[in-house]
Amino acid sequence: MKLFTKIIFTLFILTASLNALYAQTIVKGTVTDAKTKEALPYVTVTFGDSNQGAPTDGNGRFTIKTNDKFDYIKVNYVGYRTITRNIEAGKEQTINIAINADTRQLSDVVVKAGKKKKYTNKNNPAVELIRQVIAHKAQNQVTNYNYAEYKQYERMTFSLSNLSDKFKSKKIFKNYQFMFREQDSTAIGGKTLLPLYMEEKLSANYYRKVPYAQKQVVEANKQVKYDETFVDNQGLTTYFNRMYQDINIYDNNVSLLSNQLLSPISDNSPNYYKFFITDTIKDQQPNLIELSFTPRNTINKLFEGRIYITMDGNYAVQNAVLTVNKNIDLNFVRQMEARLSFEKNPDNRYHLSQSNLKIEFALNKNKGGGVFGERLVTIRNFQINTPRPKETYDGPAQVYAKKYDEQTDAYWTESRPDTLDKAAADLYKNVDSLQTIPSFKRTMDIATLVLAGYKNFGPFEMGPVNTFYSFNPVEGFRARLGGRTTTALSKRYYFETYGAYGTRDQKFKYFLSSTYSLNNKSIYSFPQNYIRASFQHDTKVPGQELEFVQESNFLLSFKRGANDQWLYNDIFKLDYVHEYLNHFSYAVGFKKWNQSPAGALQFQNLLPNGALNNVNLIHTTEMSLQLRFAPHEKFYQGKLYRTPIPDKYPIYTLRYTQGFKGLVGGDYNYQNVVGNVSKRFYASQLGFSDVSIEGGYLFGKVPFPLLDIHRANQSYAFQFQSFNLMNFQEFVSDHYATFTIDHNFNGFLFNKIPLLRRLKLREVVNFKGLWGAVRAENNPANDRSLLRFPTNSLGQATTYTLNNGMYAEGSIGIGNIFKVLRFDLVRRFTYLDNPNAPKLGLRTFVKFDF
Known part of the structure; x- marks a missing residue:
């Protein structure tokens, strides 16, 4: 021992x-x-x-x-x-x-043989590996857990990119030198950048599987802000976030720049991608296999790059590098790179720990300046299967903590997972300094005038300039001048006005409105909550409903066919609008409407003795309620309209109108109910469809001007919510249903045709159907006291019912012409016997698509 x-x-x-x-x-x-x-x-x-x-x-x-x-x-x-x-x-x-990044590309992989072997999925170890990844997708997603939560940091930056020394030294930038930033010349964006925008966000995120709930609590948010007179800062953030969405490689389709690109690990990716095993990494645990991939057709909306697969039985993605081929059909994109990193959980599975998406946009893909944007997302403190109280998951999908936008610089320095370099850290104060420079203010003022049509004078802005001059058959040459107040005058009170004069009818028209904001925010910012009173004395085309443009717009002066049946309107309106953060809103309205015929339009009925009687004025008094729900809706608030940013979520609208006889001079009792549902459906490589369904029913006996006058379009611009080959006031109904589908193939077919592939054109199809009728009680053919349907100078009817079946029209089109134009050849299929009914027409539409 x-x-x-x-x-x-x-x-x-x-x-x-x-x-x-x-x-x-x-x-x-x-x-x-x-x-x-x-x-x-x-x-x-x-x-x-x-x-x-x-x-x-x-x-x-x-x-x-x-x-x-x-x-x-x-x-x-x-x-x-x-x-x-x-x-x-x-x-x-x-x-x-x-x-240093490993810059190896697939072109470096060379296979030498007596005869080049054709790529095939059969007996291909790379394809067998990707099939294993696909088979294990469900177990490797966050949605596989009952509960998950994590902290997330996001940083979005945008800069003018690839700027030359000559550009930087221009006299116009003499006072802006403090804004420029230098980086490695080989990095995305080039050597010289001019940072213009940055936003940071810290949030706590919670996920519950059953019942499903996903909630984000924004704890802090910091954003470069420009003068609201020129820029909608909130809308800018929304637009950038829509362009740079979260990348989930496990989804079948990855949203990028309002497009959907097929993921390299989608269920059917072997049909669209070629896969190659290019490396095995054994100096870390678990071992990884580097799997490189490239599109079978390099112009299709697909990624190329590398993914790193764990060889521990999970077949999980540990890292990914995603880029796009230079030939891809993405407009204005010069370079794109996404890097994804995953971290192991306690159960040996993986969650996304960081993603970094960089994209440079440019008109010329090979040279010249552009715009560089980057979105960095870092996830920390990832926890699984730790349930929280029920109220944690309840409520809207995104909420903001109190004083989320009032955090100090010290808070941000401590809370960021990384450290900002000096150029980025100084951007907030640099932009504030920039907006005090007179030359910058002048530049923004000119840009606002050109792009939005308004000239700013501080508390008041004049415009829109495209309505200052127009012409039509009733008024002749029409001159108009107007404007509105800005937040520089008040954040609660807003006033708007215009005056117009027609040289042919020699009548003055005008509009006045006063709005009071109930939430001390601009009435143009989300969520709206205001009361508005307005009065308008002006002309109108019956059945013309315009999208994102005013009726006095100069370009709308050009119309096909007869366009001489108009109205003079006196409309007093009192409206209350209330929006909620979950994008539910309601609007309550009161409307006193007097309408009289103008131009060739006549209001006529038959007296008991059979004599023809001219009716000069129709009085109506209405109350209305509109309910609208647009979950996850995104839009950019412009000077005049909200420009929607389409997404996969539906929009529901329900409107009820009650007419009162005897109230403030109203002549008719009636009720009108209209419901609408619209949604975008994505079909991966086959593109996407915008679908809209609407139905309405009018109860009561009314003259034809109070029936549902179906939306028609006689301009040469393609309108999605109107019938492009229907004449104004051609069809009326007191109950109806419409169906519209617009499908964009995103070049899926044209990309397979060599002569068209280089042009990067995109094929579109459109169909519109309308079913409706007029009940006997509202048909002047059955009741002579009702106003007769209008006729032209030859006595031919110009207004009809739809009792003979569906009105239908369709079109085939080519989009992405010069990256901004779409042309549609429209064909009308039914009611071709109506006088002046066009059968074919060419319509155009201007749209910036990625």
């Missing part, structure tokens, strides 16, 4: 001596990208080829320790070159390391 004790004591002494000989080695430092200088999170740093080490944190920092003797450390990160650095054993030392 004594001998055993001595042996143990001797071994202890020897061990202590060895430990003293080889003291603990401690290495600290930061790992950054050699080009961008950005800190890299979750980089593996180990001693030599051992498994002793640790990943960097969210700020790229690491600390590793060992009692063993090593003379170097190894730095390994997927998508970057593995490097080593010498160290001194037994000492504490700090080593900052910059690593």
Whole structure:
């Protein structure tokens, strides 16, 4: 026993001596990208080829320790070159390391053989591997957990990019030199950038599987803000976030720039992608296989790049590098790169830990300046299957904490997972300084006049300029001048007015409105909550309902066919509008409407003795209620209209109108109910469809001007919600249903035709159907006291019912002409015997698509 004790004591002494000989080695430092200088999170740093080490944190920092003797450390990160650095054993030392991206492309993979082997999915190990990834998708998604929660940091930046020294030295930028930023010339965006926008957001996110709930609590938000006179800051944020959405590689389709690109691990990706095993990474656990992929057709909306698959039985994606081919049919995109990193959970599965999406836009894909945007998302403190109280998951999908936009600089410095470089950190104050420079104010003032049509004079702005001059058969040449107040006058009170005069009818027209905001916000910002009173004395075309344009717009002066049946209107309206953060809204309205015929339009009925009687005025008094629900709706608020940003979510609208006889001179009792549902459906590589269904029913006996006058379009612009080959006031109904579908193939067919492929044209089809009728009680053929349907100068009827079946029209079109134009050849299929009914027409539409 004594001998055993001595042996143990001797071994202890020897061990202590060895430990003293080889003291603990401690290495600290930061790992950054050699080009961008950005800190890299979750980089593996180990001693030599051992498994002793640790990943960097969210700020790229690491600390590793060992009692063993090593003379170097190894730095390994997927998508970057593995490097080593010498160290001194037994000492504490700090080593900052910059690593370079692995820029290998698929073109570097060369297979030599006597005869080139045709790529095939059959017996292809790369395809077999991707099928395993697809088979394990469900278990590797966050939605596989009953509960999940995490903290998320987002940073979005936009800059003018690829600027030359000549551009930077121009006299106009003499006072803006403090705004420019330099970076590595090989990085996306080029050497010189001019940062213009940045937004940061910190949030807590909660997910529950059953019942399904996903909620984001925004704890802090900081944004570069421009003068609201020129820019809708809230809408700008919404637009940028729609362009740079979260990338979930496990979804079958990935949303990018309002398009959907097929994921390389979608269920049917082997039919659209070619896969190659290009590397096996064995110096980390678990081992990874680098799987490279490229589109079978490089012009289709598909990714190319690399994904790294874990070989631990999960077949999970640990990292991904996604780019697009230069030939891809994405407008204005010069370069795009998305890097995704995943981190292991306690159950050995993986969750997204960071994504970095960079895109440079430009008119010319090969040279010249552009716009560079980047969205960085970092996820921390990921927890699984830890249920929270029910109220945590209740309510809207996104809520904001109190004083979320009032956090101090010290709070942001402490809360960011990384450190902003000086140029980024100074951007907030730089933009504030920029807006005090007179030359910048003049530039924004000119841009607002050109793009929005308003000239700002501080508390008042004049416009829109495209309505100052127009012409039509009733008024002749029409001159109009108007404007409205701005938030510089008041955030609660808004006034708007215009005056107009027609040289042919020699009548003055005018409009006055006063609005009071109940939430001390601009009435043009979301969510709206206001009361408005207005009076309008002006002309109108019956059955013309315009989208995102005013009736006095100069371009609408040009119309096909006869356009001489008009109305003079006197309309007093009192409206209350209330929107909620969940995009539910309601509007209550009172309307006193007097309408009289103008031009060739006549209101006539037959007296009991059979004599023809001219009716000069129709009086109506209405109350209305509109309910609208647009979940997850996104839009940009312009000077005049909200421009919607289409998405997959439906929009529901229900409107009820009650007419009162005897109230403030109203002549008729009636009720009108109209419901509408619209939605965009995505079909992956086959494009997308915009679908709208509407129905209405009018109860009561009314003259034809109060029937549903179906939306017609006699302009040469293609209108989605109107019938493009229907004449104004051609059809009326007291109950109806409409169906509209507009499908954009996104070049799916044209891309397969060599002569058309280079033009990057996109094929579209459209169909509109209308069913309706007029009940006997509202048909003047059955009741001579009702106003007769209008006729033209030859006595031919110009207004009809739809009792002979559906009105239908369709079109085939070519979009993306010069990246902005769409032309449709429209064909009318029914009611071709109506006088002046067009059978064919060419319509155009201007739209900026990516």
